[in-house]
Amino acid sequence: MVFQKYHALGNDYFVLDPSSGELPDSKGIELVCHRNFGLGSDGILYGPLPSEVADFRLRILNPDGSEAEKSGNGLRIFCRYLHDRGEVTDRPFTVETEGGVVSACIHDASESIEVEMGKVSFSSQVIPVNGEEREVIQETLEANGQKVEFSAATIGNPHCVVLRDKVSEQEARDLGPHLENHPLFPNRTNVQFLEVIDRGNIRLEIWERGAGYTLASGSSSSAAASVARKLGLVDSDVTVHMPGGLLTLSISDDFAVRMTGPVRLIGELTWTPED
Numbered sequence: 001m002v003f004q005k006y007h008a009l010g011n012d013y014f015v016l017d018p019s020s021g022e023l024p025d026s027k028g029i030e031l032v033c034h035r036n037f038g039l040g041s042d043g044i045l046y047g048p049l050p051s052e053v054a055d056f057r058l059r060i061l062n063p064d065g066s067e068a069e070k071s072g073n074g075l076r077i078f079c080r081y082l083h084d085r086g087e088v089t090d091r092p093f094t095v096e097t098e099g100g101v102v103s104a105c106i107h108d109a110s111e112s113i114e115v116e117m118g119k120v121s122f123s124s125q126v127i128p129v130n131g132e133e134r135e136v137i138q139e140t141l142e143a144n145g146q147k148v149e150f151s152a153a154t155i156g157n158p159h160c161v162v163l164r165d166k167v168s169e170q171e172a173r174d175l176g177p178h179l180e181n182h183p184l185f186p187n188r189t190n191v192q193f194l195e196v197i198d199r200g201n202i203r204l205e206i207w208e209r210g211a212g213y214t215l216a217s218g219s220s221s222s223a224a225a226s227v228a229r230k231l232g233l234v235d236s237d238v239t240v241h242m243p244g245g246l247l248t249l250s251i252s253d254d255f256a257v258r259m260t261g262p263v264r265l266i267g268e269l270t271w272t273p274e275d
């Protein structure tokens with residue numbers, strides 16, 4: 001089975017084209033994505049698939065075999081893959097995901113791929129977050145023996161955002177898993193630790209649902225920047241600083257998010273497992 005491998009700010013994915021094989025089952029996905037026993041990646045992008053409502057359809061699989069509703073870096077990588085195959089040009093096109101239809105435009109196939117990620121919602125019913133229907137803004141939960149103040153948001157996939165004066169990889173690795181699997185989140189959640197640098201810049205450390213610690217995340221960036229905007233801490237144009245690099249976001253008054261960032265091709269890998 002042949003995979004094309006790309007990364008977006010160090011958030012690396014395989015693209016598996018349906019023309020080159022069936023999507024493995026969840027055990028197979030776990031094996032392919034395993035950094036030691038497999039080829040190693042932060043997930044698999046399965047597409048292009050036919051769509052009734054968009055130009056293409058994309059399925060997004062996490063390394064634990066779970067399926068994600070959306071992936072910002074994954075979408076930019078998929079756009080680049082389509083461009084590399086000559087299936088799109090520099091004109092806008094649409095992609096159907098489990099978390100809704102997005103529109104994309106390739107300004108530069110390596111440096112600048114733009115995706116309209118959709119509208120962020122803070123509604124407990126939409127995210128989802130257990131409890132009565134409300135906007136989940138600066139609530140407190142208990143996790144790993146500590147009280148944690150958080151806000152929650154969705155851009156198709158769920159996010160738990162924790163505001164910090166200073167963020168660290170260590171806290172993302174220590175507390176992230178406890179929040180990912182907290183009973184408040186019936187579908188689990190992605191987790192971001194958010195540091196506001198100034199009204200145009202934020203810094204994130206990320207623990208992803210079904211993937212663990214990653215160097216960058218487009219949907220996490222969209223959710224965390226929108227929480228910062230909702231709290232009045234940033235303006236509408238925000239640069240997101242992550243260990244893997246920078247993403248540029250533009251947030252409308254009704255929390256529609258435009259994300260622009262780079263993609264890099266790593267290469268082609270063939271999977272021929274003995275087990």
Ligand SMILES: N[C@H](CCC[C@H](N)C(=O)O)C(=O)O
Binds near residue numbers: 011060072074208217
């Ligand atoms: N792990 C995420 C999907 C990938 C998100 C991230 N890689 C991005 O760029 O948005 C989830 O289960 O919702």
